Amino acid sequence: KRRGYMLVYHRNESIHDYYKLEEELGRGSFAVVVQGVHKETxxxxxxxxxxxxxxxxxxEIALQSxxxxxxxxxHPNAVKLVEIFDEQNHIYLVLELLAGGELFDRIVEKESYSEKEASDTIRPIVDAIRYCHSLGIVHRDLKPxxxxxxxxxxxxxxxITDFGLARFVLNELATTACGTPNYVAPEIIQGHGYGKEVxxxxxxxxxxxxxxxxxxxxxxxNQTLFQMIKTGSFEFPSPYWDDISDLAKDLISQ
Known part of the structure; x- marks a missing residue:
């Protein structure tokens, strides 16, 4: 039975009393993600x-953020944090498990999407990002x-997962350079200050x-790549874009 998503904070309680920790799912710059099973449910x-x-x-500041x-x-299209265990040597963030793999893998498998498939996939992501922005949250590292x-x-x-680079940006502009090179906005590269549009x-x-x-x-x-991004120089090369509508191209060009 699925428990409700009321965030629970445990201080000086062992996660091992509640969860069995299993195989590693991924590894970041200062965190490891493992699969866990709740012992009771x-x-x-x-x-x-x-x-x-x-x-x-x-x-520590990044983790607190x-x-x-x-x-x-x-939001139904943003990963949920369920529990936090703050122990002597470790901090554990318990998140809902998303076992269906990355959009990246599906793109590789399909090679390309129809406009309807792309629209159906992206619409809930846009909805979730609008929701984040309404709270003053900018993700800053959206990628497949x-x-x-x-x-x-x-x-x-x-x-949407991995809010490790996300920040609250309310009335002021952020200036930190961050993100993944191919997906990063020109405002971030230029470092002049940016907001939710990135x-x-x-x-x-x-x-x-x-x-x-x-x-x-x-x-x-990367320097050449960043120059291309700053000038916004990209094309819709034939034959890959021959059957794509002007409407879709206009949307991307916005």
């Missing part, structure tokens, strides 16, 4: 594990690897990739 979850000794001051943001989110499916079903719900830039890049199977901006050299 059998519910499967994803558990993000942070070793306190490995965290420097900046990492991620927790603050995740604890605000309540951070969009996960709940299950392997073809019609599975898709959700997430829509990334969504435009994702739509482009879904429709043709390759990115609008690509170069092995």
């Amino acid at each position: 059998g519910e499967r979850v994803a558990i993000k594990v942070f070793g306190k000794r490995e965290l420097d001051e900046d990492d 991620e927790v603050d943001i995740l604890s605000q989110l309540d 690897e951070n969009l996960l499916y709940e299950s392997e079903d073809e019609n599975s719900m898709i959700k 997430d829509y830039w990334s969504i435009g890049v994702i739509i482009y990739i879904m429709l043709c199977g390759f990115p609008p901006f690509y170069d092995e050299n």
